[in-house]
Amino acid sequence: MWLKPVVLRDADLTKRLSAETTVAWCREAILAAHRGELLAPPRAHADLGDGRFAFTAGRLVGRWYGYRSYDTLPTETGEQTVVVHSEQSGRVEGVAVGKEIGPMRTGAIGGVAADALAAPEASTMGIVGCGPQAWMQLWAINAVRTLSGVSVFCRDPETRRRFAANASERYGLEVRAADSAEAAVSGAQIVVLATSSGTPVVDTGAIDGSAYVSTLGPKQIGRAEFDDSLARRAGLIVTDSLPQLRAYDPPFVLRDTEHEKRIVSLGSVLAGDTQPRPGTLFCSVGLAGTEAYLVARLLGL
Amino acid sequence: MWLKPVVLRDADLTKRLSAETTVAWCREAILAAHRGELLAPPRAHADLGDGRFAFTAGRLVGRWYGYRSYDTLPTETGEQTVVVHSEQSGRVEGVAVGKEIGPMRTGAIGGVAADALAAPEASTMGIVGCGPQAWMQLWAINAVRTLSGVSVFCRDPETRRRFAANASERYGLEVRAADSAEAAVSGAQIVVLATSSGTPVVDTGAIDGSAYVSTLGPKQIGRAEFDDSLARRAGLIVTDSLPQLRAYDPPFVLRDTEHEKRIVSLGSVLAGDTQPRPGTLFCSVGLAGTEAYLVARLLGL
Numbered sequence: 001m002w003l004k005p006v007v008l009r010d011a012d013l014t015k016r017l018s019a020e021t022t023v024a025w026c027r028e029a030i031l032a033a034h035r036g037e038l039l040a041p042p043r044a045h046a047d048l049g050d051g052r053f054a055f056t057a058g059r060l061v062g063r064w065y066g067y068r069s070y071d072t073l074p075t076e077t078g079e080q081t082v083v084v085h086s087e088q089s090g091r092v093e094g095v096a097v098g099k100e101i102g103p104m105r106t107g108a109i110g111g112v113a114a115d116a117l118a119a120p121e122a123s124t125m126g127i128v129g130c131g132p133q134a135w136m137q138l139w140a141i142n143a144v145r146t147l148s149g150v151s152v153f154c155r156d157p158e159t160r161r162r163f164a165a166n167a168s169e170r171y172g173l174e175v176r177a178a179d180s181a182e183a184a185v186s187g188a189q190i191v192v193l194a195t196s197s198g199t200p201v202v203d204t205g206a207i208d209g210s211a212y213v214s215t216l217g218p219k220q221i222g223r224a225e226f227d228d229s230l231a232r233r234a235g236l237i238v239t240d241s242l243p244q245l246r247a248y249d250p251p252f253v254l255r256d257t258e259h260e261k262r263i264v265s266l267g268s269v270l271a272g273d274t275q276p277r278p279g280t281l282f283c284s285v286g287l288a289g290t291e292a293y294l295v296a297r298l299l300g301l
Numbered sequence: 302m303w304l305k306p307v308v309l310r311d312a313d314l315t316k317r318l319s320a321e322t323t324v325a326w327c328r329e330a331i332l333a334a335h336r337g338e339l340l341a342p343p344r345a346h347a348d349l350g351d352g353r354f355a356f357t358a359g360r361l362v363g364r365w366y367g368y369r370s371y372d373t374l375p376t377e378t379g380e381q382t383v384v385v386h387s388e389q390s391g392r393v394e395g396v397a398v399g400k401e402i403g404p405m406r407t408g409a410i411g412g413v414a415a416d417a418l419a420a421p422e423a424s425t426m427g428i429v430g431c432g433p434q435a436w437m438q439l440w441a442i443n444a445v446r447t448l449s450g451v452s453v454f455c456r457d458p459e460t461r462r463r464f465a466a467n468a469s470e471r472y473g474l475e476v477r478a479a480d481s482a483e484a485a486v487s488g489a490q491i492v493v494l495a496t497s498s499g500t501p502v503v504d505t506g507a508i509d510g511s512a513y514v515s516t517l518g519p520k521q522i523g524r525a526e527f528d529d530s531l532a533r534r535a536g537l538i539v540t541d542s543l544p545q546l547r548a549y550d551p552p553f554v555l556r557d558t559e560h561e562k563r564i565v566s567l568g569s570v571l572a573g574d575t576q577p578r579p580g581t582l583f584c585s586v587g588l589a590g591t592e593a594y595l596v597a598r599l600l601g602l
Contacts, residue, residue, distance in 0.1 A: 057347035
């Protein structure tokens with residue numbers, strides 16, 4: 001009993017979770033949620049004054065249940081926790097603590113989505129945003145497509161230059177810092193928006209009509225990194241969690257628009273119930289239970 | 302960095318948390334919440350199908366923030382987790398995993414309440430319920446009053462006999478198994494209701510008019526171990542958390558009764574803002590943040 005729970009730290013995760021493995025496991029999780037085997041309720045919150053805790057729970061019925069907790073207080077590290085219980089015993093089998101698990105699974109969900117929704121031959125990518133989320137999107141999408149050129153833009157020239165240099169070195173790719181968001185996405189077959197902006201970050205007209213577009217950043221009424229022009233150009237709109245999208249408060253930016261009813265789940269695409277189409281828009285909201293799924297997989301539960 | 306987080310298990314808690322210490326620390330926490338230094342929002346929940354996660358969070362402003370998680374799935378162990386972050390770094394400083402922390406802090410809150418609200422010379426105690434919560438109430442109240450006689454009742458004769466024998470041995474007290482709830486509480490100066498019953502468990506008329514009464518079990522409309530006759534006899538009604546009481550869904554059993562407005566916080570009694578009175582009713586709801594407070598105290602945060 002003294003061996004439980006297993007405690008995993010960032011180094012354990014980054015060592016054992018390659019992009020390929022993480023994408024494959026997130027794909028399993030999304031399909032399990034689609035089949036109703038993985039319960040993934042909307043996030044719960046607890047108020048902490050000038051910030052709050054968020055809890056994203058999940059349960060693989062008959063196997064395990066768990067959650068990730070994170071907070072929005074302005075701390076130095078922003079560490080998060082994942083807890084996984086065995087369903088039969090109730091015992092806490094594993095605890096993961098660190099900063100990596102959140103971005104890794106969000107990255108991997110982005111990899112699953114790009115694999116399912118971008119053209120198989122897509123090889124050019126434009127990224128708006130230079131933070132950890134942008135970095136992990138590249139990490140995951142690089143594992144599902146053979147990329148030949150990547151452009152990245154964010155407001156600070158030094159930050160985008162560093163992102164491009166680091167990414168070139170890490171992945172052996174041609175990664176270029178662009179002078180504008182429009183220049184970054186122009187001609188790209190895969191477009192990733194991964195900012196914390198509350199207003200649209202790119203002119204939709206600059207995006208190729210058949211490009212696959214993924215949005216990671218704010219997507220609530222009054223605070224969104226895109227507007228409905230991005231939905232209008234999309235032949236298909238997909239999200240990793242319809243319940244999470246519907247639970248947004250303030251509401252999802254496309255709520256009560258003509259586009260709202262067109263949104264389908266990524267699980268339905270993976271299951272073959274929905275056919276992918278050129279020009280798809282993917283709204284990443286963070287399917288609950290996916291972090292616990294990764295930790296449970298690492299523990300062999 | 303490899304030493305963080307500290308992981309505490311039940312044996313660490315039971316070894317280091319005496320009843321006296323746990324009551325003293327819970328008293329600090331309740332006073333800190335009363336002064337607004339400890340933020341203690343109502344519980345958050347996440348649906349898990351035939352059960353759910355509950356998260357009780359807290360933040361000692363400027364020092365730490367954390368939570369306890371527990372669930373209502375029918376597992377063998379019912380293990381819970383407490384996570385505490387340093388406020389400045391955001392780092393997870395400690396994780397406690399096990400079954401003891403919840404009952405220990407609920408017991409200790411009961412000890413704080415009995416110490417503040419029962420007559421100083423109270424020495425006789427009647428307990429209805431024989432589960433872990435009842436056990437921990439005795440553990441804590443025994444630390445704040447010199448008990449001369451304790452009676453206990455629950456429906457199963459063997460269970461109450463065993464509770465009485467174990468408690469007599471553990472605390473060197475005269476603990477007697479009673480034949481009915483009324484017999485258990487009759488003549489007692491301290492009455493503890495700690496059942497999981499959805500209907501009243503004792504005839505209020507059997508309780509001495511000046512006795513201090515504490516209720517630990519269900520207290521929601523449609524499912525409560527007491528009815529408003531217990532409130533009617535009470536000169537004062539106290540709870541450890543007014544926000545938690547107001548957040549109950551279904552609502553608190555005294556909601557929209559003449560008694561609702563009379564309820565005051567235990568913190569206000571400890572601070573001297575409310576004077577204790579004979580015949581007080583204490584409604585224990587579990588002030589959030591108290592479990593994290595205990596773990597933070599153990600870690601010296």
